[in-house]
Amino acid sequence: xxxxxxxxTCFITTLLITSCNEKKLIEVxxxxxxxxxxxxxxGNPDDVIANEGAFKMIPLPYSYxxxxxxxxxxTMEVHYSKHHLGYxxxxxxxxxxxxxxxxxxxxxxxxxxxxxxxxxNNAGGYYNHNLYWSSMSSxxxxxPTGSLNTAIKNDFGSFSGFKNQLTExxxxxxxxxxAWVITDKNGKLSIVGTANQDNPLMPNLGxxxxxxxxxxxxxxAYYLKYQNKRNNYIESFFKVIxxxxxxxRYDEAIKKELPVQQVQ
Ligand code: MN3
Numbered sequence: 001x002x003x004x005x006x007x008x009t010c011f012i013t014t015l016l017i018t019s020c021n022e023k024k025l026i027e028v029x030x031x032x033x034x035x036x037x038x039x040x041x042x043g044n045p046d047d048v049i050a051n052e053g054a055f056k057m058i059p060l061p062y063s064y065x066x067x068x069x070x071x072x073x074x075t076m077e078v079h080y081s082k083h084h085l086g087y088x089x090x091x092x093x094x095x096x097x098x099x100x101x102x103x104x105x106x107x108x109x110x111x112x113x114x115x116x117x118x119x120x121n122n123a124g125g126y127y128n129h130n131l132y133w134s135s136m137s138s139x140x141x142x143x144p145t146g147s148l149n150t151a152i153k154n155d156f157g158s159f160s161g162f163k164n165q166l167t168e169x170x171x172x173x174x175x176x177x178x179a180w181v182i183t184d185k186n187g188k189l190s191i192v193g194t195a196n197q198d199n200p201l202m203p204n205l206g207x208x209x210x211x212x213x214x215x216x217x218x219x220x221a222y223y224l225k226y227q228n229k230r231n232n233y234i235e236s237f238f239k240v241i242x243x244x245x246x247x248x249r250y251d252e253a254i255k256k257e258l259p260v261q262q263v264q
Pocket of ligand 1: 129216218220
């Protein structure tokens with residue numbers, strides 16, 4: 001290449017690079033993103049249907065957001081439509097074609113072989129969550145009344161004595177599990193804890209009685225709103241306890257166990 005041509009080529013190249021660089025520096029008006037739509041899509045609990053099998057999804061007696069601000073809607077939705085549905089479907093799957101299909105969930109639990117871990121976890125999960133949903137209401141009366149109130153005072157000294165014991169049991173349950181209020185056939189109340197999806201109906205766990213109130217202390221029950229603060233979740237749970245339904249279960253548990261009267 002001739003020196004003059006080389007100079008010319010260099011000049012043109014320099015010009016091109018400069019113009020390219022200049023182009024890069026041109027300010028461009030970027031349109032602002034459209035305002036984000038903030039409506040949260042929330043499902044309907046009635047749309048959650050179990051796969052075919054002996055056990056159905058018992059309808060949630062309130063909407064997902066009914067227990068706000070104590071139990072948040074997102075937690076309720078995931079808990080009911082994912083976790084609870086999962087236990088229900090798995091339970092149906094493992095009992096299909098067996099004698100268990102014709103039994104009630106209580107009968108399955110009372111006759112459970114603890115070595116059957118899949119049945120233990122999923123039959124437990126199904127029963128426990130149904131009791132948990134019905135232990136709560138947006139219209140909590142705060143404290144019990146009637147015979148349950150009397151029993152609480154007899155067995156725990158006062159409502160605050162009862163509350164302290166249930167809170168302590170729920171807090172100290174290591175890892176995943178449940179805290180329960182149970183009654184014996186004479187109406188005497190106790191508070192017990194169980195691990196994983198175990199419950200007081202299962203044999204040989206060292207706790208026995210009829211559950212009348214269930215408190216889920218798995219992290220999935222509270223982590224979205226409360227993170228590691230399980231105690232705050234337990235405090236909130238007390239704001240939504242459905243004492244009417246707990247009383248109903250208490251009455252039924254005692255009635256069921258009453259001895260048949262001797263005819264003279
Ligand atoms: Mn749960």
